Each structure stands twice: as structure tokens, then as C-alpha cells.
Amino acid sequence: MATKVYIVYYSTYGHVEKLAQQIKKGAESVEGVEAKLWQVPETLSDEVLGKLGAPPKSDVPVITPGELAEADGLLFGFPTRYGTMAAQFKAFIDSTGSQWRTQELAGKPAGLFYSTGSQGGGQETTPLTAITQLVHHGMIFVPIGYTFGAGMFEMEKVRGGSPYGAGTYAGDGSRQPSELELDLAFHQGKYFAGISKKLKGTA
Secondary structure (H helix, E strand, O other): OOEEEEEEEOOOOOHHHHHHHHHHHHHHOOOOEEEEEEEOOOOOOHHHHHHHOOOOOOOOOEOOHHHHHHOOEEEEEEEEEOOEEOHHHHHHHHOOHHHHHHOOOOOOEEEEEEEEOOOOOOOOHHHHHHHHHHHHOOOEEOOOOOOOHHHHHOOOOOOOOEOOEOEEEOOOOOOOOOHHHHHHHHHHHHHHHHHHHHHHHOO
């Protein structure tokens, strides 16, 4: 039976979604792994989103808390807001009380990816503060560490991401994920899928 990896994200302007798409490709490059993209519900009205200049949402399905348990591994992605996950994603996590009570997500591997507006805007604090959500669910945090090799030490080019997970810098919104950032996202998907597959095989 295939190992199911769910990539669950919130994206306002599309930066996190681009990372999610690459992560999916990376996960699907591992034999025996099926990866699926999911969005969390939007909490802002269309009127507010319009004033923010946010593009229309893609046709990626919106997940419900109950569907999380179907996955063998979960990757969560979100933009930062003041160094922590965006309120939309936090609202979704806050709706998983039933899963917390039953601990049905306990023991599942989980990873994180993210977008920030600037180099000092939360590339480490955003995933670090998100780990608390995983801990209360009993999930196993799977960081990428320095498994990306030389790309983790790139000093000549701007690169989002950290040992916690893949990341990008959005700047004022006009900057899009670089080739190096997309490569890191692909790597995270592949690496995480391999870990999820191994854990499922020993269950």
C-alpha cells in the first residue's frame, strides 16, 4: 500500500503554494509514495482579500481536520505573521481539537515550510514556534537539517529556508521563489517522503 503524504498549506499571494508544488514533486519522486496538496480554509472575506491585492485561490481542495488522519505523513506550509504562522493556519490547527483528544495524529511524521517578507522576518522563528502545535498532537517533527548539502551554505545568493524546512522570501510580494529555493523545496519533499515511507514500513 502506498505511503500517503499530505501537503497542507495556506498561501495569500502564492509564494507558499509554489513551494508546496515543488515539495509535492519531490515527494512523488520516491517510489511507493502518493502526495496530495490541500489548502486550509480562508478566514478573510473576498472584500478584504481584494483590498490586499491577493490573487484568486487555486482549485486545490480545502482540507477538513478529519482528513488529516488519512495521511502517513504531513507537511504544513504557511507565511509568517510577526514571526509566527499566519492566523489562517493557526485557526485551522485550533479546529483540530477532536484529533487532539483522540491523539489520532500521534506518531505521524510532520514537516514545515514557510515564507517571510524579509531576511530577518522569521525564517527560523516561524517554524520554531510552529513545532508546539506538532508536540501537542504527539507528532514527530522531521527537519531537513543540512541534508541539502552545499545549497545550505550558499552565501552569494539570497536563499530562504533553514535546517527546519524549505522557505522563501516574498519581499514586497513581487519576488518569487528562486530556483535554489525551489530545489530546496523539492529536496524536502523527497527527503520527507523517504522518512515517512520508512516509518510506515516499520509500523
